[in-house]
Amino acid sequence: MAGNNKQAQHNHRKVMSRADLSKRLVGKLKNDEAVIGGIGWTNFELWGAGFRPQNFYMLGSMGLAFPIAHGVAIAQPNRRVFGLEGDGSLLMQIGALGTIASRGPKNLVMIVWDNGAYQITGGQPSTSATVADLVGLARASGLEKAFWADDEAHFDKLIDRSLSEDGPFFIAAKIDSQKPAATTHRDPVQIRERFMRGLGVRKEPHAL
Amino acid sequence: MNSADPNGQRAWYEIVRDVLKENDVRLVTYVPDNVLSPLMKALHEDPFFTTFCCTREEEAVGIVTGAWMGGMLGVVLMQTSGFATLPNALASLAVPYQIPLLMIISERGSLGEFNLGQAMVCRTMRPSLDSMGIEHHTLRRLDEVAFIVDRTISQAVSTQAPAALILNALLTGGKVEKKEK
Ligand SMILES: Cc1ncc(C[n+]2csc(CCOP(=O)(O)OP(=O)(O)O)c2C)c(N)n1
Numbered sequence: 579m580a581g582n583n584k585q586a587q588h589n590h591r592k593v594m595s596r597a598d599l600s601k602r603l604v605g606k607l608k609n610d611e612a613v614i615g616g617i618g619w620t621n622f623e624l625w626g627a628g629f630r631p632q633n634f635y636m637l638g639s640m641g642l643a644f645p646i647a648h649g650v651a652i653a654q655p656n657r658r659v660f661g662l663e664g665d666g667s668l669l670m671q672i673g674a675l676g677t678i679a680s681r682g683p684k685n686l687v688m689i690v691w692d693n694g695a696y697q698i699t700g701g702q703p704s705t706s707a708t709v710a711d712l713v714g715l716a717r718a719s720g721l722e723k724a725f726w727a728d729d730e731a732h733f734d735k736l737i738d739r740s741l742s743e744d745g746p747f748f749i750a751a752k753i754d755s756q757k758p759a760a761t762t763h764r765d766p767v768q769i770r771e772r773f774m775r776g777l778g779v780r781k782e783p784h785a786l
Numbered sequence: 787m788n789s790a791d792p793n794g795q796r797a798w799y800e801i802v803r804d805v806l807k808e809n810d811v812r813l814v815t816y817v818p819d820n821v822l823s824p825l826m827k828a829l830h831e832d833p834f835f836t837t838f839c840c841t842r843e844e845e846a847v848g849i850v851t852g853a854w855m856g857g858m859l860g861v862v863l864m865q866t867s868g869f870a871t872l873p874n875a876l877a878s879l880a881v882p883y884q885i886p887l888l889m890i891i892s893e894r895g896s897l898g899e900f901n902l903g904q905a906m907v908c909r910t911m912r913p914s915l916d917s918m919g920i921e922h923h924t925l926r927r928l929d930e931v932a933f934i935v936d937r938t939i940s941q942a943v944s945t946q947a948p949a950a951l952i953l954n955a956l957l958t959g960g961k962v963e964k965k966e967k
Binding site: 612614634636637638639640641642644645646647648649650651652653654657671673674676677680681766767769770773774777778779 | 813836838839840841842844845846847848849850851852853854855856857858860874875877878879882883884885
């Protein structure tokens with residue numbers, strides 16, 4: 579009975595394009611901000627938004643984009659760190675939000691692409707398609723700066739805020755099911771080494 | 787066995803804390819465990835370390851992985867059952883990306899275990915580590931703790947590979963069932 583009637587409020591929002599929002603985000607990064615792209619189409623779209631040495635692409639470890647971003651934010655408190663995650667992935671590791679809220683890293687920004695589905699595995703609906711409100715979950719986990727992006731202009735504004743104000747920020751957008759045009763190049767050692775060089779942790783080895 | 791004795795002999799957890807510090811391991815993430823609680827307490831009390839509790843061991847692994855890539859070495863503390871939740875994160879993140887992920891695991895499930903569930907979980911641990919090619923050492927003797935912990939950390943960093951230190955009941959006392967009198 580109630581089960582059929584669970585099109586919650588959070589689903590009456592503008593559905594945007596992940597490709598467009600990923601490009602808008604990357605276009606605003608001017609200070610070598612770190613970006614962690616979660617499993618699947620989240621990181622394909624980040625790859626498609628253009629090469630940056632400060633991008634890290636996950637090839638597995640579903641749900642760990644925010645924990646990895648949290649770790650980078652702890653190690654480099656003066657750099658802004660973005661985690662990009664799909665709704666299915668976030669739901670798998672939802673406890674991470676409380677850990678982040680309890681520690682309050684000021685330089686961490688979490689972005690969720692909510693298509694209400696496990697899209698890359700065949701589009702099976704996730705609970706955010708119906709009952710689960712991801713921003714509600716974030717707020718209830720203690721993240722005060724947790725917002726839905728109402729439209730593209732609002733998304734831009736929220737990103738601007740997250741780049742200038744203290745975080746942690748949690749920004750979620752309802753997105754469509756468009757397949758990314760690009761596929762991440764799957765070379766984990768190369769991804770990790772480039773990322774560490776992009777963060778200034780390592781340099782190209784050379785003789786003195 | 788669990789506390790520093792009056793002759794100045796450090797307890798196992800004090801040695802582990804000191805060796806972590808000597809190797810500049812600054813970040814500690816964990817999911818609680820009874821046997822590890824004196825180590826967790828010692829690390830919390832020392833401001834050299836950033837120490838906090840996570841909701842899942844996978845989360846703790848993700849955080850330490852990110853911190854390493856950002857230039858800070860860390861360690862994850864867990865019990866045997868926590869390790870059993872990790873093969874996916876290890877095989878798809880720490881191993882292929884060549885992360886010197888340090889794990890300290892308190893061994894439940896052998897030498898007087900009273901819970902069959904724990905005993906079964908324990909049997910999966912070393913085969914899982916071996917199947918992923920992850921270096922692991924079991925600590926049983928107090929006089930070997932400093933050497934094994936120190937060398938394991940330096941090898942993990944030099945070879946860019948995860949490593950596990952398993953704390954056996956012979957070292958920690960483990961956990962035994964309280965018998966009704
Ligand atoms: C632990 C684990 N379970 C299942 C999978 C299979 N899997 C890979 S991606 C994915 C869906 C991810 O969904 P979401 O985060 O919403 O991203 P989307 O595909 O919708 O972009 C699943 C279930 C996996 N890789 N790891």
